[in-house]
Amino acid sequence: MATYVDDAWTALGDPSRRQILRRLAERPCSVTEIAEELPISRPAVSQHLRVLKEAGLVLVRPQGTRRIYEVDLQGLATLREELDQFWGRALENFKRLVEEETEQP
Amino acid sequence: MTSTSTExxxxxxxxxxVPVERAFAVFTExxxxxxxxxxxxxxxxxAETVFETRVGGSVYDRGEDGSVCRWARVLEFEPPHRFVISWDIDPQWQIESDPDRCSEVEVRFIATGPDRTRVELEHRHLDRHGPGWERGRDGVASEGGWPLYLQRFTELASGA
Known part of the structure; x- marks a missing residue:
């Protein structure tokens, strides 16, 4: 689970991949459809989809001769957990900072 | 008390x-x-994150190249007791420009003694990010989706 979180964050560090994921959240589609609608070349789309897939953010399923990509709900559940961790870390940082500053003369 | 459901x-x-005034000042400044x-x-x-400490201000990140990402709006600012900011980031981790589809974060500072403060943080209305997400579920099994992973998320949050 932990590696999935790291991978998802790394995967979403790229603006093109965020764009592709947002497009897939609207509707599952093929590499060709994504490449036609976004200013990203077909080989680049394939590469980005591979990263998103490895990060557990998208799923692929065959439909006739085509491969259809869609958002992996379980992968996004991992991101929601990350939101909780985000605030947990923020409060830890806050507590440490307040205590550091209070120790100063 | 808020009536927001835990889901x-x-x-x-x-x-x-530390005293409540100090806790509030450190958190925001x-x-x-x-x-x-x-x-x-x-x-x-x-390079830095800036919290503009007034209603109508923003919380934004400034990149090393000078680029700026405004990801929250300051909705309420009542030192030293509480503030509320919007969370303008959608489930795909992009900036959400429609205020009706943003969640919000309230942080409350409660004095539990002269030199003691409890800080309560609530990130709520997560369902507001949902409608766009529902569209993304076409062709996906009807079970699961937004309510399910929100519930799972909340279970993890409350267990932590």
Missing amino acids: TSVRRETEVA KFDRIKPREHNLLAVPI
Whole structure:
């Protein structure tokens, strides 16, 4: 689970991949459809989809001769957990900072 | 008390050994050192995070190249007791421009003694990010989706 979180964050560090994921959240589609609608070349789309897939953010399923990509709900559940961790870390940082500053003369 | 259901909120709290005024000032004025740096929607590393301490202000990250990402609006600011900011980041981790589809974060500072403050954080209305998400579920099994993973998320949050 932990590696999935790291991978998802790394995967979403790229603006093109965020764009592709947002497009897939609207509707599952093929590499060709994504490449036609976004200013990203077909080989680049394939590469980005591979990263998103490895990060557990998208799923692929065959439909006739085509491969259809869609958002992996379980992968996004991992991101929601990350939101909780985000605030947990923020409060830890806050507590440490307040205590550091209070120790100063 | 808020009546927000737990399915659509995340709650966290901590207690610190300083007066409430000090806790509020450190949280807001030094937010740059509180927000985890790895949370970044910019294409470059973050140089600083700025919390504009007034209603109508923003919380924004400034990248090393000068680019700016405004990811929250200051909705309420009542030192030293509470503030509320919007969370303008959608489930795909992009900036959400429609205010009706943003969640919000309230942080309350409660004096539990002369030198003690409890800080309660609530990230609520997570369901507001949902409608766009529902569209994304076409062709996906009808079970699961937004309510399911929000519930799972909340279970994890409350168990932490």
